[in-house]
Amino acid sequence: MPARTLYDKIWDSHTVTEESGRPSLIYIDRHYIHEGTSPQAFAGLKAAGRRVRRPDLTFAVMDHSVPTKNRDLPIVDPDARGQFDALARNCRETGVRLFDMFSHNQGIVHIIGPELGLTQPGLTIVCGDSHTSTHGAFGALAFGIGTSAVEHVLATQCLRELRSKPMLVEVRGRRPRGVTAKDLILSIIGRIGVAAGTGHVIEYAGEAIRELSMEGRMTVCNMSIEAGARAGMVAPDEKAFAYLDGRPFAPRGKDFQVAVDTWKGMATDPGAAFAKSYELDASRMEPQVTWGTNPGMVTGVTGRVPQLDSFADPQERKAAERALEYMALRPGTAIIDIPVDFVFIGSCTNSRIEDLRAASRIVAGKHVAPTLKAALAVPGSRQVKLQAEREGLDKIFTAAGFEWRDAGCSMCIGMNDDVLPGGMRCASTSNRNFEGRQGKGGRTHLVSPITAAATAIAGHFVDVRELGVDLE
Amino acid sequence: MQHFREHTGLVAPMDRVNVDTDQMVPKQFCKLLTNVGYERMLFYDWRYLPGTETPDPAFVLNLPRYQGASILLTRRNFGCGSSREHAAWAVRDYGFRAVIGPSFADIFFGNCFRNGVLAIPLPQEQVDELFRRVDARPGYRLHIDLPNQVIRDDSGLEYKFEINPFGKEALLKGLDEIGLTCEHEAEIAAYEHAHNPRIELHGEVDFSLPAAS
Numbered sequence A: 001m002p003a004r005t006l007y008d009k010i011w012d013s014h015t016v017t018e019e020s021g022r023p024s025l026i027y028i029d030r031h032y033i034h035e036g037t038s039p040q041a042f043a044g045l046k047a048a049g050r051r052v053r054r055p056d057l058t059f060a061v062m063d064h065s066v067p068t069k070n071r072d073l074p075i076v077d078p079d080a081r082g083q084f085d086a087l088a089r090n091c092r093e094t095g096v097r098l099f100d101m102f103s104h105n106q107g108i109v110h111i112i113g114p115e116l117g118l119t120q121p122g123l124t125i126v127c128g129d130s131h132t133s134t135h136g137a138f139g140a141l142a143f144g145i146g147t148s149a150v151e152h153v154l155a156t157q158c159l160r161e162l163r164s165k166p167m168l169v170e171v172r173g174r175r176p177r178g179v180t181a182k183d184l185i186l187s188i189i190g191r192i193g194v195a196a197g198t199g200h201v202i203e204y205a206g207e208a209i210r211e212l213s214m215e216g217r218m219t220v221c222n223m224s225i226e227a228g229a230r231a232g233m234v235a236p237d238e239k240a241f242a243y244l245d246g247r248p249f250a251p252r253g254k255d256f257q258v259a260v261d262t263w264k265g266m267a268t269d270p271g272a273a274f275a276k277s278y279e280l281d282a283s284r285m286e287p288q289v290t291w292g293t294n295p296g297m298v299t300g301v302t303g304r305v306p307q308l309d310s311f312a313d314p315q316e317r318k319a320a321e322r323a324l325e326y327m328a329l330r331p332g333t334a335i336i337d338i339p340v341d342f343v344f345i346g347s348c349t350n351s352r353i354e355d356l357r358a359a360s361r362i363v364a365g366k367h368v369a370p371t372l373k374a375a376l377a378v379p380g381s382r383q384v385k386l387q388a389e390r391e392g393l394d395k396i397f398t399a400a401g402f403e404w405r406d407a408g409c410s411m412c413i414g415m416n417d418d419v420l421p422g423g424m425r426c427a428s429t430s431n432r433n434f435e436g437r438q439g440k441g442g443r444t445h446l447v448s449p450i451t452a453a454a455t456a457i458a459g460h461f462v463d464v465r466e467l468g469v470d471l472e
Numbered sequence B: 001m002q003h004f005r006e007h008t009g010l011v012a013p014m015d016r017v018n019v020d021t022d023q024m025v026p027k028q029f030c031k032l033l034t035n036v037g038y039e040r041m042l043f044y045d046w047r048y049l050p051g052t053e054t055p056d057p058a059f060v061l062n063l064p065r066y067q068g069a070s071i072l073l074t075r076r077n078f079g080c081g082s083s084r085e086h087a088a089w090a091v092r093d094y095g096f097r098a099v100i101g102p103s104f105a106d107i108f109f110g111n112c113f114r115n116g117v118l119a120i121p122l123p124q125e126q127v128d129e130l131f132r133r134v135d136a137r138p139g140y141r142l143h144i145d146l147p148n149q150v151i152r153d154d155s156g157l158e159y160k161f162e163i164n165p166f167g168k169e170a171l172l173k174g175l176d177e178i179g180l181t182c183e184h185e186a187e188i189a190a191y192e193h194a195h196n197p198r199i200e201l202h203g204e205v206d207f208s209l210p211a212a213s
């Protein structure tokens, strides 16, 4: 057999039918659904008189529109209530297991999949959500799909897909102190662009990737879609196996050993071909801050808002000009001179326990700047919340003037009440700085959790490397 | 699914790179339970005067010359970001039968096909030429011929385009993709028999449904 990539191996082992030049039918091992993109799929299924083929491989959670304040209060937004009711009804009727907003295991779908051990190496995982790429951190092939495709998977447990092209992003060297997984992926996107991954599946490799924790790898894979790739993955290794060991849905005992042996064989073979590849050096990276309205519009924290003349391509220049107008920024402004109104620590990119621990160390014993309108710390799941509270992180955040919230997507997308008001500037640990993403007219700057935390204290962007605190 | 064979229509330009699906349909409309009726939501935050649903006369799709447009001309990486199919529904419900551009984001591209909207990738120079023509000639129309995979205007422009044979067939016939897959029941069952995909629960998990028994 010729040398194959991790992607090739998973694809090959999940092909149900194959015809050259046409899409293949590939089998789906895990189907995650949430209230946002599933109601129309269930409705279509019902209208066609079809049933859910494998409710046992399908898991539902409420995350996008859930309140993060008091869940005992009635849901006043009739549209959100409609979504929750529809999801509960659909799950009840079809036998799909659901984590509603009162479950102790509730959380953002991409946080709870790995946390429960549902996400495992070598699996195909889909969800009606583009950040499904997160699960690739375990060496799974995981990607987002539209609602019609959700219906297709519900009905057939398969998807009709064209094979993607494997793409290698190799990050050599060691991350300097203060440069997190978030800075690494923002640097990658800044370098390769927001469409480099279109039609491709990214495999991240190299010393800087291997050295990341599973949480860090999830942060990196999460934002693959921001580079245009539907999926991003990392070869599973001892860190992935250790993370999964003992999780509720992970194999146990002898079965776990058998699984690990299989998982070890997933890694890309030496000499396997990639359609394209990029190489970056982590040791030269610095903490990143976005200045524009897509994640590729990013610079180092010591940098400045770019001059329009620096864009050779007229289309890019026009986009930058528009972005600066939207962001109300002047070319040449030093990043650290930009004041912020809001800080949001959360989202499927950066709301895991490691993120909260790192951010809490920065804010411990300090207080958010008086100029700040609000600072939110939103755990990605109720299990993360529980763990953080066991460690006393909630007290550290609240003492520092942060609001400590319940788990959900929150101000990453503002589908609940956590909306960034128009004209307000937010340092956010989420993944999209699109116009209006956090709220109509809101201005988002994507940063790491430690940069967000330090920014909350200072009231403007900060180079965390200059702080005399533990940054890991 | 609406089928697509040939179409002649007015072309409207969207002269911005990396248009994301958050702009095409903002989040508040992603809470609706339907997959029709998204006409009014397309480019919602760009299209209306602040705080109203009064069309902003300066927004390109509101210009009198582009009223009734059914072909959208775009720049690269159109439809990036969120997987929300609402974006494709809104494009369709607005009345666009086809979207032409240098490149499309993968998920949006698939969503278009699944809703009978033909997404046509063309080389950058050809797209540039189309932008020039749309700009220069009010009422500029294109004819799209899917069986022959070609677009034409009435002054000699003729561009071939690529499309996957399955996507082409599905659009031409308006096929039910799920129905087609169901015809492979034997293969799917054989796959399940051979690989036994399953999940076992070993620990405590707090499911809301099914209710604890």
Ligand code: SF4
Residues within 6 Å of the ligand: A063, A064, A108, A109, A110, A129, A131, A347, A348, A349, A408, A409, A410, A412, A413, A430, A431
């Ligand atoms: S946290 Fe944000 S990006 Fe992640 S799933 Fe929720 S809305 Fe999407």
